[in-house]
Amino acid sequence: MSALAEADSAPPEQIDLRREFNEVGIGEVLEGLDRELIGLKPVKTRIREIASLLLIERIRKRMNLTSEVPTLHMSFTGNPGTGKTTVALRIASILHRLGFVRRGQVVSVTRDELVGQYIGHTAPKTKEILKKAMGGVLFIDEAYYLHRPDNERDYGQEAIEILLQVMESQREDLVVILAGYGDRMDKFFASNPGFRSRIAHHIDFPDYSDDELFAIADRMLHEMNYRFTPQSREAFVRYIALRKTQPLFSNARSIRNALDRIRLRQANRLVADLDRVLTSDDIMSIEPSDVLASRVFGVVQNRQA
Numbered sequence: 001m002s003a004l005a006e007a008d009s010a011p012p013e014q015i016d017l018r019r020e021f022n023e024v025g026i027g028e029v030l031e032g033l034d035r036e037l038i039g040l041k042p043v044k045t046r047i048r049e050i051a052s053l054l055l056i057e058r059i060r061k062r063m064n065l066t067s068e069v070p071t072l073h074m075s076f077t078g079n080p081g082t083g084k085t086t087v088a089l090r091i092a093s094i095l096h097r098l099g100f101v102r103r104g105q106v107v108s109v110t111r112d113e114l115v116g117q118y119i120g121h122t123a124p125k126t127k128e129i130l131k132k133a134m135g136g137v138l139f140i141d142e143a144y145y146l147h148r149p150d151n152e153r154d155y156g157q158e159a160i161e162i163l164l165q166v167m168e169s170q171r172e173d174l175v176v177i178l179a180g181y182g183d184r185m186d187k188f189f190a191s192n193p194g195f196r197s198r199i200a201h202h203i204d205f206p207d208y209s210d211d212e213l214f215a216i217a218d219r220m221l222h223e224m225n226y227r228f229t230p231q232s233r234e235a236f237v238r239y240i241a242l243r244k245t246q247p248l249f250s251n252a253r254s255i256r257n258a259l260d261r262i263r264l265r266q267a268n269r270l271v272a273d274l275d276r277v278l279t280s281d282d283i284m285s286i287e288p289s290d291v292l293a294s295r296v297f298g299v300v301q302n303r304q305a
Contacts, residue, residue, distance in 0.1 A: 092175075101135060126162045
């Protein structure tokens with residue numbers, strides 16, 4: 001080999017880390033995550049750590065200091081509405097920008113898309129989803145429903161075995177994220193140790209505090225060109241505290257649903273007086289009655305009675 005050829009093939013001795021960081025655009029993704037999600041500090045910290053690890057791994061590869069593709073499969077645990085899907089999208093973007101997946105896409109599925117209802121149906125369904133997700137990220141929500149040991153005629157185990165095989169054999173071209181409630185995911189991993197051994201990163205998503213939930217609501221309204229009045233702000237703070245004590249509370253998802261109903265009540269209030277001349281302030285303002293008409297307050301009154 002000529003001296004010139006050796007020079008061309010030699011790994012770089014120095015890498016400008018800031019330049020590398022800026023060129024791949026990781027900072028943009030992390031800043032976007034901060035903008036999109038309120039709170040979740042431990043989650044954001046973990047995502048930054050993973051991004052840093054992969055950036056260094058990318059540099060190590062260019063320096064011929066690594067020999068195999070790192071395991072990137074992940075587990076997201078937490079209650080509904082805590083940002084797991086949003087984070088999965090940002091993870092996919094980071095992986096794509098750093099060259100660990102060919103496409104920055106996320107294919108999101110549940111058990112129904114993977115498991116068939118009769119013999120011979122599960123394998124083609126699972127393989128079709130894997131084919132669709134290949135080159136990107138496969139996000140399996142409520143992954144524990146894949147395993148139903150109490151049902152002898154359940155075909156979930158077949159989907160699990162196919163997933164495990166692909167997670168190992170094609171980990172350089174597919175990242176799988178399993179998501180769901182923490183306690184149920186623990187049981188799922190206990191009954192399927194093959195999954196736990198293939199998961200490199202376990203990330204827990206905490207519930208939002210009352211203040212964080214109000215900040216989420218305030219931001220959502222602002223993005224839709226609405227705003228709370230001081231009185232309706234106080235009413236919604238009370239709403240959050242009461243709603244969190246009731247069943248089926250889903251963090252930011254429940255807040256979004258509440259705002260949809262509030263906007264509906266506001267519109268009905270405005271249209272009730274067709275002879276009224278409306279200003280932009282009228283149309284943008286959420287009044288206390290729009291909030292206090294919620295059944296949440298009625299439930300509490302009935303309990304007290």
